[in-house]
Amino acid sequence: MIKWRTSKINWHDADSEPASFDDIIDKIRGNDLYEIHVGCDSHRVGGIYVFAIVIAGYVQKKGGTFYFYRKKSKDKSLATIPVRLMKEAELALDVAHRLKVEFPFKNINVHLDMNPDKRFASSKVLTNAVSWVNSFGYNAIVKPDAWASSSLADAFAK
Numbered sequence: 001m002i003k004w005r006t007s008k009i010n011w012h013d014a015d016s017e018p019a020s021f022d023d024i025i026d027k028i029r030g031n032d033l034y035e036i037h038v039g040c041d042s043h044r045v046g047g048i049y050v051f052a053i054v055i056a057g058y059v060q061k062k063g064g065t066f067y068f069y070r071k072k073s074k075d076k077s078l079a080t081i082p083v084r085l086m087k088e089a090e091l092a093l094d095v096a097h098r099l100k101v102e103f104p105f106k107n108i109n110v111h112l113d114m115n116p117d118k119r120f121a122s123s124k125v126l127t128n129a130v131s132w133v134n135s136f137g138y139n140a141i142v143k144p145d146a147w148a149s150s151s152l153a154d155a156f157a158k
């Protein structure tokens with residue numbers, strides 16, 4: 001797992017304005033109805049892999065807000081889909097762990113950009129990733145319901 005220095009991560013809000021991790025915590029604390037969702041997606045851009053990690057606060061039927069940051073890597077092992085998908089899960093879990101410290105009694109949903117349909121390559125690592133997420137007490141959410149990773153993070157990983 002990554003050693004976290006949240007002050008060094010360049011988080012941004014939904015308008016792409018800079019935000020600190022403390023800003024995110026304050027926003028979530030300010031609305032007791034927020035469900036916490038974390039997701040990650042990645043894309044290869046040239047020879048670099050761009051990961052976007054998202055924290056979303058969501059209120060059922062009312063909407064919410066989100067924050068994101070990008071991480072880039074030249075690690076050649078990420079060329080294989082299973083390795084990259086598990087790296088996405090790892091990055092989302094890292095954020096979930098930090099949020100759990102701040103919100104020990106809230107459920108945290110970790111969205112995985114993986115499809116249970118066997119026709120898709122992501123199905124090969126789905127069971128391992130879901131088990132990994134669930135082993136920490138988080139709720140694993142996969143496609144087609146994994147909007148934090150397959151929609152929000154996807155948009156910022158390009």
